[in-house]
Amino acid sequence: MADGNSYVEQSWRPWDERYADHVIGKRNWQLAAGCSMLVSLVLAAGMVWLSIHGRYIVYAVEVDKLGYALTQAKPLTPAAAPDITARIERYEVAAFIREARSVSSDPQAEQEWLNGMHAHARGAADRFLDEYYHADPSHNPFRLGRKETVSTQIDSILPLSAKTYEVRWTEQRRDLNGAALGMPTHWEAELETETVPPGDADAIVSNPLGFYIDHINWTEQQE
Numbered sequence: 001m002a003d004g005n006s007y008v009e010q011s012w013r014p015w016d017e018r019y020a021d022h023v024i025g026k027r028n029w030q031l032a033a034g035c036s037m038l039v040s041l042v043l044a045a046g047m048v049w050l051s052i053h054g055r056y057i058v059y060a061v062e063v064d065k066l067g068y069a070l071t072q073a074k075p076l077t078p079a080a081a082p083d084i085t086a087r088i089e090r091y092e093v094a095a096f097i098r099e100a101r102s103v104s105s106d107p108q109a110e111q112e113w114l115n116g117m118h119a120h121a122r123g124a125a126d127r128f129l130d131e132y133y134h135a136d137p138s139h140n141p142f143r144l145g146r147k148e149t150v151s152t153q154i155d156s157i158l159p160l161s162a163k164t165y166e167v168r169w170t171e172q173r174r175d176l177n178g179a180a181l182g183m184p185t186h187w188e189a190e191l192e193t194e195t196v197p198p199g200d201a202d203a204i205v206s207n208p209l210g211f212y213i214d215h216i217n218w219t220e221q222q223e
Contacts, residue, residue, distance in 0.1 A: 086159070088209065088211075089165075089193065089195075089211060090157045090159075090165070092120065092193075092209065092211045093157055093165050093167060093191060093193070093213075094154045094157060094167070095116070095120075096117060096120050096121075096191070096213055097152060097154060097167055097169055097189065098113075098152045098154070099113040099114065099116045099117040100113075100117045100129065101150065101152045101169070101171060101187070101218075102149075102150055102151060102152045103141045103144045103145050103148070103149050103150035104141075104145055104149060105145045105146070105148075105149050105176055106145070107142055107145065110141050110142060110145055113141075114141070115206070116206075117129070119203075119206035119207045120207055120211060120212055120213055121212065121213050121216070122212050122213070122214060123214050123215070124214060124215045124216075125191075125192075125212075125213040125214055125215055125216040128215075128216055128217070129216070147175070147176065148173050148174060148175055148176065148181060149173070149174050149176070150171055150172070150173050150174075151171065151172050151174070152169055152170075152171055153169060153170045153171075153172075154167065154168075154169045155168045155169050155170055155186075156168045160190070163192055163193050163194060164190065164191065164192050164193070165190070165191050165193065166188070166189070166190055167188070167189045167190075167191060168186065168187065168188050168221075169186075169187050170184045170185070170186050170187075171184060171185050171186075171187060172184045172185075185220055185221075186220070186221040187218055187219070187220050187221060188218065188219055188221050189216060189217060189218035189219075190215075190216070190217055191213050191215070191216050192213070192214045192215040192216075193211065193212065193213055193214065194212050194214050195209065195210050195211050195212070196210045196212060197210045198210045
């Protein structure tokens, strides 16, 4: 009987040596595949949960009192939104005045300023600017730029209402060598504004905020 058992063991030994490794390898592969599938299901469930319960935090770049961007970014909260909007509007107002009143000796730069100005003017403001530049040849910035430049320094921007601003600025004329021509002059303007979302591709590029000057009137302050 012992010889029979020994014979059976000897007969199964070649089978074990030939196929046992394959069976064990297949079982290990099945276990690895099962673990991988389980991990994938857990990750997929986690992504679904995050997509449902996730939230976005909007950050805004802090600007100074005239709207120039600073380096620090802070989360945008409901309490901070109105103040940021007001600063952006003041920046747009300041940029509009600089583009309208400054004069460059470079015609291309001057044209860029005028394009930016016209992109933010409409209605009565657009007609006022057209009359100002064409009624008197001395107001033509391209003609002035052949012999002098005009720099514009914003002194103050005061909101008179939710849509109206009072702006005061100083202008300095210089010859093409940079020498001052006369004393600085002081100006004041009242601007009525409105924000209208841009409706076409050109408006999105030239005036992405949709911030417009509807009415404008400026005068030189007398000493």
